[in-house]
Amino acid sequence: MMVGKPKRLGGWWGPPAIFLAPAAVLFGVLFAAPAVSSLYVSLCKWTGFTPQMEFRGVRNFVKLSGDLRFWAAIKNNLWIMSVGGIIFFFFALLFAAALNSKFLRGRKFFQTMIFFPAFISVVGVATFWKLIYDPKSGLINLSLRAAGSEGLQWLDSAHAINSVIIMMVWAGVGGTMILLLAGMRRIPKDYYEAAEIDGASAPQQFFHVTMPMMREVILIALSLWMIGSMKVFGYIQALLAPTINDRNQVISTLQYQYAFSNRECIFMMGRATAMAVVQVCVVLVLVGIIRLFREKKSVEY
Amino acid sequence: MSALAQIQVLAASAMPLAGLGVLAYCLISIGILWAHARTRLYPLYLLKIFWVGFTLVGFAWIISMSFGDPGPKHGGVTSEFLQNPAGPFAALGNYSLFATQLYASTPWWLFMLFGLLLLWRGLVGHSLSARDSSARRRFVRIFLAASVAVICAALLLLDRGQQRLHLRYTGAAFFVAACAAWALLPLRWKRRYGAPALLMLAAAAAVPVIVSFARFDWSSYTYVVGNYKFAWKTARMGNYMLNSLLVSVLTVAVTTLCASMAAYGLTRFEFLGRGAVLLAFVGAMVIPAQLYIVPLFLMVQNWHVAAAGLEFSFMDSRLGLGLIYAAGGLPFAIFLLTGFYRTLPGSLREAAAIDGCGEWRIFTDVYFPLAAPGLATAAIFQFLGVWNEYQFALVFLTNDSLKTLPVGLYNLSVSQQYAANWSALFAGVTILCLPTFLIFVILQERIVAGLTVGAVKQ
Numbered sequence: 001m002m003v004g005k006p007k008r009l010g011g012w013w014g015p016p017a018i019f020l021a022p023a024a025v026l027f028g029v030l031f032a033a034p035a036v037s038s039l040y041v042s043l044c045k046w047t048g049f050t051p052q053m054e055f056r057g058v059r060n061f062v063k064l065s066g067d068l069r070f071w072a073a074i075k076n077n078l079w080i081m082s083v084g085g086i087i088f089f090f091f092a093l094l095f096a097a098a099l100n101s102k103f104l105r106g107r108k109f110f111q112t113m114i115f116f117p118a119f120i121s122v123v124g125v126a127t128f129w130k131l132i133y134d135p136k137s138g139l140i141n142l143s144l145r146a147a148g149s150e151g152l153q154w155l156d157s158a159h160a161i162n163s164v165i166i167m168m169v170w171a172g173v174g175g176t177m178i179l180l181l182a183g184m185r186r187i188p189k190d191y192y193e194a195a196e197i198d199g200a201s202a203p204q205q206f207f208h209v210t211m212p213m214m215r216e217v218i219l220i221a222l223s224l225w226m227i228g229s230m231k232v233f234g235y236i237q238a239l240l241a242p243t244i245n246d247r248n249q250v251i252s253t254l255q256y257q258y259a260f261s262n263r264e265c266i267f268m269m270g271r272a273t274a275m276a277v278v279q280v281c282v283v284l285v286l287v288g289i290i291r292l293f294r295e296k297k298s299v300e301y
Numbered sequence: 302m303s304a305l306a307q308i309q310v311l312a313a314s315a316m317p318l319a320g321l322g323v324l325a326y327c328l329i330s331i332g333i334l335w336a337h338a339r340t341r342l343y344p345l346y347l348l349k350i351f352w353v354g355f356t357l358v359g360f361a362w363i364i365s366m367s368f369g370d371p372g373p374k375h376g377g378v379t380s381e382f383l384q385n386p387a388g389p390f391a392a393l394g395n396y397s398l399f400a401t402q403l404y405a406s407t408p409w410w411l412f413m414l415f416g417l418l419l420l421w422r423g424l425v426g427h428s429l430s431a432r433d434s435s436a437r438r439r440f441v442r443i444f445l446a447a448s449v450a451v452i453c454a455a456l457l458l459l460d461r462g463q464q465r466l467h468l469r470y471t472g473a474a475f476f477v478a479a480c481a482a483w484a485l486l487p488l489r490w491k492r493r494y495g496a497p498a499l500l501m502l503a504a505a506a507a508v509p510v511i512v513s514f515a516r517f518d519w520s521s522y523t524y525v526v527g528n529y530k531f532a533w534k535t536a537r538m539g540n541y542m543l544n545s546l547l548v549s550v551l552t553v554a555v556t557t558l559c560a561s562m563a564a565y566g567l568t569r570f571e572f573l574g575r576g577a578v579l580l581a582f583v584g585a586m587v588i589p590a591q592l593y594i595v596p597l598f599l600m601v602q603n604w605h606v607a608a609a610g611l612e613f614s615f616m617d618s619r620l621g622l623g624l625i626y627a628a629g630g631l632p633f634a635i636f637l638l639t640g641f642y643r644t645l646p647g648s649l650r651e652a653a654a655i656d657g658c659g660e661w662r663i664f665t666d667v668y669f670p671l672a673a674p675g676l677a678t679a680a681i682f683q684f685l686g687v688w689n690e691y692q693f694a695l696v697f698l699t700n701d702s703l704k705t706l707p708v709g710l711y712n713l714s715v716s717q718q719y720a721a722n723w724s725a726l727f728a729g730v731t732i733l734c735l736p737t738f739l740i741f742v743i744l745q746e747r748i749v750a751g752l753t754v755g756a757v758k759q
C-alpha cells in the first residue's frame with residue numbers, strides 16, 4: 001500500500017524518535033497518562049478536594065451497578081443508539097441516494113443545507129432547538145396549535161430523549177451523508193447498467209447493487225455513530241441544562257454531574273471515573289462486534 | 302381580546318407565513334425538478350425537500366424572532382417569547398405602510414413621465430443597428446443620458462416647499478439609479494429593447510422604498526439592533542470570540558506541526574513497534590473525553606510555573622487549554638495525515654538524500670510542502686472542532702474573561718431564561734450561526750474533499 005520503500009532502521013533511536021517526539025510527549029502527558037491513571041482512579045474513593053485517594057478496590061463498580069441513575073443513563077444511551085441510529089441511517093441513506101441520482105438542479109444547494117448544521121457549535125444547535133421546542137411559544141407548538149391540535153411537551157422528562165434524538169439526527173445526518181455519498185460514487189457504473197439490462201427497477205438496484213458495495217462505508221459510519229451516541233454530552237447538557245433530571249441523564253452528563261457540579265454530594269470522583277471506564281468498555285465491545293462484520297477480502301461480484 | 306389584537310397575535314404566530322413559505326418552496330422545487338431534470342420523482346425524495354424546508358423555516362423564524370420587542374424588563378420568569386404580540390412584524394408592517402404611503406403620494410403624472418421617458422429611450426436605442434458607426438452610438442447614448450438628466454433636473458427644480466420634499470428625493474434618486482443602471486448593464490442587454498427599460502422602471506419603483514427607508518422614524522424600533530447589542534455585550538461575544546480564536550489558532554498550529562512530524566515518522570521509517578504506535582494513536586480516537594477529563598483536571602490543577610516574575614498556571618489559561626485540545630486532536634490528525642503521507646512517493650527521498658539533505662531537511666523542504674492539502678484539511682477539522690468545543694472549555698476555564706464562545710452562548714441561554722429577554726437569545730443564536738454558515742459555504746469544497754479522502758483510505 002505504501003509507495004516507495006521506507007527506510008529500514010533497526011531500533012528506536014535516530015530520526016523516528018525525533019519526528020515522533022513532540023507528538024508522543026504531548027499525547028503521553030496530556031492524554032495517555034490521565035487515561036491510564038483513570039483506571040486507577042476508578043478504583044478509589046476521592047472527593048477531589050484532598051490529595052489522598054483511598055483505594056477501595058472494585059467497590060465503586062459494585063456501587064455503580066446498584067445505582068439506579070446509572071442504569072437509567074445507560075438505557076438512554078442505548079435508546080439513542082438504537083432508535084436514533086435507525087432514524088439517522090434511514091435519512092442518511094435516503095439523502096445520499098437522492099444526491100447520487102441523476103437529477104441536476106440544486107444538488108449543491110441541498111448538500112449545503114443538509115450538511116450545514118453539522119458545523120454549528122453544539123451549543124448553537126442545542127439553543128436553536130431549545131427555542132424551537134419551547135412548549136409555549138416555540139415554532140413547532142405554534143404550528144401545531146395553528147393547525148388545530150394541542151402542542152406537545154417536547155422537553156418533558158418523558159419525551160426529552162426523543163427530542164434529543166431528533167436534534168442529533170438533524171445535526172449529524174450531513175456528515176454521514178457525505179461519507180455515504182463518497183462510498184456510493186465509487187461504485188462503477190457498469191454494475192448499474194448490468195442491473196438495468198437485467199430489468200431491475202430503481203429500488204431493486206439500490207438494495208442489490210448499492211448497499212452490498214457500500215458495506216465497508218456503512219460499517220464505518222455505523223461505528224462512528226455508535227461511538228458518538230455513547231459519548232454524547234454537549235447536546236443534552238445544553239438542551240436540558242436547568243431542568244435535567246434523573247430520567248434524562250446520559251452517561252456523560254451523569255458523570256459531569258457527579259464529578260464537577262455541586263448539586264449532589266461531592267465524594268464521587270472515583271465513581272465518576274468508574275462510569276467512564278464502563279463507557280469505554282461498552283464502546284470497545286461494540287466496535288469489536290462491528291469489526292466482526294467486516295469482510296477480510298475485498299468484495300468482487 | 303379586541304379584533305386588532307387578535308390579528309396581531311395571528312400575525313405574530315409564524316405558522317401562516319412559515320406554512321405558506323414551506324408550501325411555496327416545495328411546489329417551486331417540485332416544479333423545477335419536474336421541468337428541468339425530467340427524471341422520475343421518487344416520493345421519498347420529497348422528504349429531502351421537506352427537511353431542507355424545515356431547516357430554512359427554522360432559521361428564518363429564529364432570525365425574525367430576534368427582531369422582536371423584548372418589552373420592559375421585569376423580574377421573574379416569563380415563558381412568552383415576545384412582549385409585544387405583533388413581535389417582529391411590527392417594525393416591518395409599519396415600515397411597509399409608510400413606504401406605501403410615500404409611494405402613493407408620488408403624483409401619477411410623474412410615473413407617466415417616467416414611462417414615456419423609458420419608452421422614448423427604448424425606441425431610440427432600438428433604432429441603433431449594428432451598422433451604425435461608433436460615433437453615432439456614442440452620440441445617441443450621451444443624448445439619452447443627457448435627456449434623462451435634464452428631465453430629472455427639471456423635476457428637482459419644480460419641487461418646492463416642504464410638503465413635496467419626496468419628489469425632490471425621488472427625482473434625484475431616479476437619476477442616479479438610471480445612470481448607474483445604464484453604466485452597469487452588460488452590452489448585449491443594451492441592444493435589446495425591453496430589458497433596460499424594465500430595469501429603469503424597477504429602479505424608479507424602488508426609489509420611494511429607498512427614500513422611505515431613510516425617512517422612516519426608526520426610533521421606536523431601535524430594539525431590533527438593541528437585541529443584537531445586548532446579546533453581544535451580555536454574552537461578551539467580542540471577548541469570547543477573541544479567546545476562541547486564540548485557542549483555536551494555537552491548537553491548530555501545535556497539532557498540525559506535531560501530527561505531520563509524527564505521520565512522517567510513522568510512514569517513512571520502519572522500526573520496531575511502529576504498528577503498535579500507530580494503533581495507539583488511532584485507537585485513542587475511541588476514548589471519550591469523559592474518561593480522562595477528571596484525572597487530567599486533577600493533574601493540571603497543581604501545575605504552576607513561576608519564573609522570572611512571570612506566573613503561568615496551567616489551569617485557567619488559554620495556552621493550557623490549547624495544549625490540551627492539541628493532545629486530544631492528535632489522534633484524528635495523525636490518522637488523517639498518515640493516510641495522506643502514504644500517497645506521497647518515496648523516490649523523492651532518495652533524490653533528496655543524494656543531494657545531500659539530512660533527514661530533517663528532507664522533511665521540511667520536500668515532504669512538508671507536498672503535504673499541504675492534507676495539512677489544510679487537518680487544520681480545518683481541528684479548527685472547527687476546537688471552535689465548537691464546549692466540554693473542556695467549561696471545565697478548564699473558570700475565569701470569566703477567558704472563556705470561549707460556546708461557553709458564552711451557554712451562559713447566555715441559561716441566564717436569559719431567568720432574565721426574560723428572549724429576543725436577545727434569538728439574536729445570540731443568529732450571531733453564532735450566520736458567520737458559521739458563510740464560512741462553511743466558502744470552505745465546503747475543502748471539507749467535503751477531506752472527508753472523502755478519509756473514507757477512501759480505510
